[in-house]
Amino acid sequence: MATWKKLIVPIAITPILLLLAYGFKTNPRQVPSPLVGNSAPPFALSSFDGGTPGLEQLRGTAIVLNFWASWCFPACFEEAPALEAAWRAYKDRGVMVIGVDIQDREADAKAFIERFKLSFPNGPDPQGRMSIDYGVYGVPETFFINREGKIHYKHVGALTQGILTTKIEEML
Amino acid sequence: MISTLGRFTLALALGIAIYGAIVSILGARRRKPALIESGRGAVFAVFGLATFAVLLMEAALVGRDFSIQYVARNGSLGTPLLYTVIAMWGALEGSILLWIWILALMSLLAVVMEGKRNREAIPYATAVLLCISAFFLFLAAFPANPFAAIFPPPADGRGPNPLLQNHPLMAIHPPCLYAGYVGWSVPYAFAMAALMTGRLGEEWIRTVRRWSIVAWGFLTVGVILGGWWSYEVLGWGGYWAWDPVENASLLPWLTGTAFLHSIMIQERRKMLKVWNLALIITTFALTIFGTFLTRSGILSSVHAFSESTIGPLFLAFIGVILLVSFGFLAYRSDGLKAEGDLDSLVSRETAFLMNNLLLLGFAFAVFLGTLFPLISEAVRGVKVSVGEPFFNKVNVPIGLVLIFLMAIGPLIAWRRASLESLRRNFSLPLLLAFLGTGVSSILGVRGLYPLLAFSLAMFAAATVIQEFAWGVRARRRISGEGYLTALSNLTRRSRRRYGGLIVHLGVVLVVIGITASTVFRLEKEVSLKRGESMHLGRYEVRFDDLTAWQEAHRFVVQGTFTVLNSNRQVAEMRPSKRFYASEQQPIGTVDVRSTPREDLYLILSSFTQDGASATLKVLIRPLVMWIWIGGAVMALGAFVAIWPDRRVLAAEPVKERVAWQPGRS
Numbered sequence: 001m002a003t004w005k006k007l008i009v010p011i012a013i014t015p016i017l018l019l020l021a022y023g024f025k026t027n028p029r030q031v032p033s034p035l036v037g038n039s040a041p042p043f044a045l046s047s048f049d050g051g052t053p054g055l056e057q058l059r060g061t062a063i064v065l066n067f068w069a070s071w072c073f074p075a076c077f078e079e080a081p082a083l084e085a086a087w088r089a090y091k092d093r094g095v096m097v098i099g100v101d102i103q104d105r106e107a108d109a110k111a112f113i114e115r116f117k118l119s120f121p122n123g124p125d126p127q128g129r130m131s132i133d134y135g136v137y138g139v140p141e142t143f144f145i146n147r148e149g150k151i152h153y154k155h156v157g158a159l160t161q162g163i164l165t166t167k168i169e170e171m172l
Numbered sequence: 173m174i175s176t177l178g179r180f181t182l183a184l185a186l187g188i189a190i191y192g193a194i195v196s197i198l199g200a201r202r203r204k205p206a207l208i209e210s211g212r213g214a215v216f217a218v219f220g221l222a223t224f225a226v227l228l229m230e231a232a233l234v235g236r237d238f239s240i241q242y243v244a245r246n247g248s249l250g251t252p253l254l255y256t257v258i259a260m261w262g263a264l265e266g267s268i269l270l271w272i273w274i275l276a277l278m279s280l281l282a283v284v285m286e287g288k289r290n291r292e293a294i295p296y297a298t299a300v301l302l303c304i305s306a307f308f309l310f311l312a313a314f315p316a317n318p319f320a321a322i323f324p325p326p327a328d329g330r331g332p333n334p335l336l337q338n339h340p341l342m343a344i345h346p347p348c349l350y351a352g353y354v355g356w357s358v359p360y361a362f363a364m365a366a367l368m369t370g371r372l373g374e375e376w377i378r379t380v381r382r383w384s385i386v387a388w389g390f391l392t393v394g395v396i397l398g399g400w401w402s403y404e405v406l407g408w409g410g411y412w413a414w415d416p417v418e419n420a421s422l423l424p425w426l427t428g429t430a431f432l433h434s435i436m437i438q439e440r441r442k443m444l445k446v447w448n449l450a451l452i453i454t455t456f457a458l459t460i461f462g463t464f465l466t467r468s469g470i471l472s473s474v475h476a477f478s479e480s481t482i483g484p485l486f487l488a489f490i491g492v493i494l495l496v497s498f499g500f501l502a503y504r505s506d507g508l509k510a511e512g513d514l515d516s517l518v519s520r521e522t523a524f525l526m527n528n529l530l531l532l533g534f535a536f537a538v539f540l541g542t543l544f545p546l547i548s549e550a551v552r553g554v555k556v557s558v559g560e561p562f563f564n565k566v567n568v569p570i571g572l573v574l575i576f577l578m579a580i581g582p583l584i585a586w587r588r589a590s591l592e593s594l595r596r597n598f599s600l601p602l603l604l605a606f607l608g609t610g611v612s613s614i615l616g617v618r619g620l621y622p623l624l625a626f627s628l629a630m631f632a633a634a635t636v637i638q639e640f641a642w643g644v645r646a647r648r649r650i651s652g653e654g655y656l657t658a659l660s661n662l663t664r665r666s667r668r669r670y671g672g673l674i675v676h677l678g679v680v681l682v683v684i685g686i687t688a689s690t691v692f693r694l695e696k697e698v699s700l701k702r703g704e705s706m707h708l709g710r711y712e713v714r715f716d717d718l719t720a721w722q723e724a725h726r727f728v729v730q731g732t733f734t735v736l737n738s739n740r741q742v743a744e745m746r747p748s749k750r751f752y753a754s755e756q757q758p759i760g761t762v763d764v765r766s767t768p769r770e771d772l773y774l775i776l777s778s779f780t781q782d783g784a785s786a787t788l789k790v791l792i793r794p795l796v797m798w799i800w801i802g803g804a805v806m807a808l809g810a811f812v813a814i815w816p817d818r819r820v821l822a823a824e825p826v827k828e829r830v831a832w833q834p835g836r837s
Contacts, residue, residue, distance in 0.1 A: 009495075009502070013491070017490070019547060020546075022546065023546050071752075103778070126778075127787060
């Protein structure tokens, strides 16, 4: 066999190995949402306390739309206090925090709200329509919707105080 | 206690595997039988220690010893016994332990069964097998130790992943798949032994062909069971999603299938020697690649285990395998010149060559599609996902040509087929294929690919059945046997040939099942109030009730639906949703009513909290059952092909010499 033929295999293999090695640096679970930068799908929630916050009425307000469930432990439990704190800090500056409870039982959801003393509006998504419109894959997921009604940022997993503050400030 | 003992066992096995590999090579090079014998002993010792480690793990799981991290993460007090036992292969560390055990078992069988026939090759094969064992034992002894302790032990464990405790198929799908992956180590080891010793005659081919069929059979069953599990558990109504890890199991199957066919050319015509060695090396490397994909977390997949640090080690291992193996191949290439030549384009050799090129093309497309997201991100920095449309567009036409070749390959003559033999062999099947196309078209099959799929399947089935029928007729004419006796004697006389034909029949069933269930698929999603019905196909589905209850580890919401067919009740089906405390998403549990004609598949999508209405997704998928049956037929064919036959074994040397004669087998 000629020398160049003997070199074919290493030449073919090396880029594949390098490519796979590159794979260690990437995070395959981080999938950019196609919604980011586009108009947020309209919604009208009937919250547990009787209010009906909807996207239309909130035009001009920055919205933090958080999808959660009472059975989502520990992530939803971790972020609930941070959400409440952000709501208290920013509600007078034109920011709305809204919680959407998905795939849950009402009693459990209310106990969750009670446990974390959540004072922002929270409501169920009975037919799962909102989750589908927003392409929610799991809980928690949070959409930051700016004053023009466009999705500014999507966060997957538990929020922290830092992320909330940064992203809300960006929208104001 | 178990933790210490387990870690010690794995470390000891690792030491013995390394020792055994070294003494085997030394013994073979210096011609010291005592060292070779010692290497053989190491194979026995590694098997004994691996068995002990598996038993220890099971003792820890069943005894719910939460001081072991693996048990704390994958077992729990409330998990039923079956799922506790099989939790051993539910997560990374345990699955590597199972892998080690299967490899140790296969190595042992190979050393014992081939020891007498392959004196020259066996020490080298032993060394290769022990090196592979050593790699996995190293993983288990250090970065992915299943016996790592946790302190203080928790009061209860987290339990296995809910998806993995939802269906008993979990008990057999992974072990079969692993056996299919691991099984290729043995043919690879003998191929490497042939390369190392330079004895590149036909001995290694004879040794590996049976082992390859064993590995191939397990891999086939593993892949089909994986599809079945996905269909029954994941609740999306499909059985194959071109998920990276599914693709990873298909890749060695494709190259392995190519190998099983191309070694026949080498046996008969002494051609394709380099090609066959390259195929076996590639197949083995792809089995390791498959394991790597599942365990490195570099691609997103439903199968991905938790991320771990073993990815780079796997990658290094793959690199070493490829470079060393192909290095040897290049070194020996001068001794691998083909002794035969292609005589005619219309011959079995050509059919097999085409089959090989297409299978490799198929494999390359799957490989490229699987890695494309990574390529795109590396080169352009853009995240993409490659889905069904790509794979189907590329692979369906290749698959159709493969079915055509599958039909003609076994019947066409070696070297050169005469027009007369072509006419005799194919006129009836062709006629049936045309008739079949007409019938499918009347039944409502539209489109080029579906019609081609059905007619080619018909063609292939007809050739197989005709071959059996002619064989039986000939035997009956000579010996006057009954039909069944003639059939069984016929099969016994040439197991590999008729086993292979049975496999082809299985493939035909799988193709028909896939085509029908894709083309004639009906699906509808509706919200129903209690007492309301919906219609789909021949069925009426009525929503009767919604109930909920708490179980030890989960909360279950279940709908009750009555299924009617022309106003006659045919079934009551109960799809449900299960909520696990430890999971972010509820797990849907589908209810499937399978009949040979079609499957009715119910998914409970959502429900209102008062239970007054439910959203239901209903699918009708015709002939799905025939995919699983086809898989079983393929396994049966493989089984027939490897079943040992004493008479043939005794007569083997003579048979090989005449076997190079031209003409039909």
